[in-house]
Amino acid sequence: MRLAQAAAETARAAGEVPVGAVLVRGDEVIASGFNHPIGGHDPSAHAEMAALRAAAQALGNYRLPGCELYVTLEPCLMCAGAIMHARIARVVFGAHDPKTGACGSVVDAFANPQLNHHTSVSGGVLADECGEALRTFFAERRRVSREARRAARLQSEEEQTRAGACSPDEPSA
Numbered sequence: 001m002r003l004a005q006a007a008a009e010t011a012r013a014a015g016e017v018p019v020g021a022v023l024v025r026g027d028e029v030i031a032s033g034f035n036h037p038i039g040g041h042d043p044s045a046h047a048e049m050a051a052l053r054a055a056a057q058a059l060g061n062y063r064l065p066g067c068e069l070y071v072t073l074e075p076c077l078m079c080a081g082a083i084m085h086a087r088i089a090r091v092v093f094g095a096h097d098p099k100t101g102a103c104g105s106v107v108d109a110f111a112n113p114q115l116n117h118h119t120s121v122s123g124g125v126l127a128d129e130c131g132e133a134l135r136t137f138f139a140e141r142r143r144v145s146r147e148a149r150r151a152a153r154l155q156s157e158e159e160q161t162r163a164g165a166c167s168p169d170e171p172s173a
């Protein structure tokens with residue numbers, strides 16, 4: 001999970017929502033991935049998808065039996081589907097995601113035996129730390145957009161003041 005947190009930090013540094021994933025087989029790290037849908041112009045570029053793709057390439061197999069996926073945030077439905085297709089043995093996630101979590105928070109894709117026979121799920125591992133990285137990121141993003149709005153307002157006020165001061169010929173009613 002520490003490696004997944006480091007991958008999340010890579011996402012944060014790139015201006016993406018900080019989620020990271022690492023795929024391991026036994027003690028061996030096969031691949032990692034970080035969330036990058038904005039930079040990648042790719043709605044599927046979640047951390048889990050990146051790690052699954054890289055691991056499948058590394059192992060030359062579209063199925064990854066016996067592998068475990070560590071991810072800092074509860075997987076969404078898309079990633080849960082890909083995890084099932086890859087036949088991942090176990091998913092370990094950090095923070096729960098009350099908005100899109102598909103491991104019990106919104107839906108529980110893995111609880112449906114008709115969909116899934118392969119994957120066990122453990123959630124809430126280092127949940128506070130994983131969640132804190134996300135909370136800090138969104139708080140910072142809100143602060144930046146607040147400041148941008150304030151700067152835009154000040155600039156427009158200044159322009160209006162200047163326009164008033166520089167228009168002495170403007171006919172007065």
Ligand SMILES: [Zn+2]
Nearest residue numbers: 046075076079
């Ligand atoms: Zn996802």
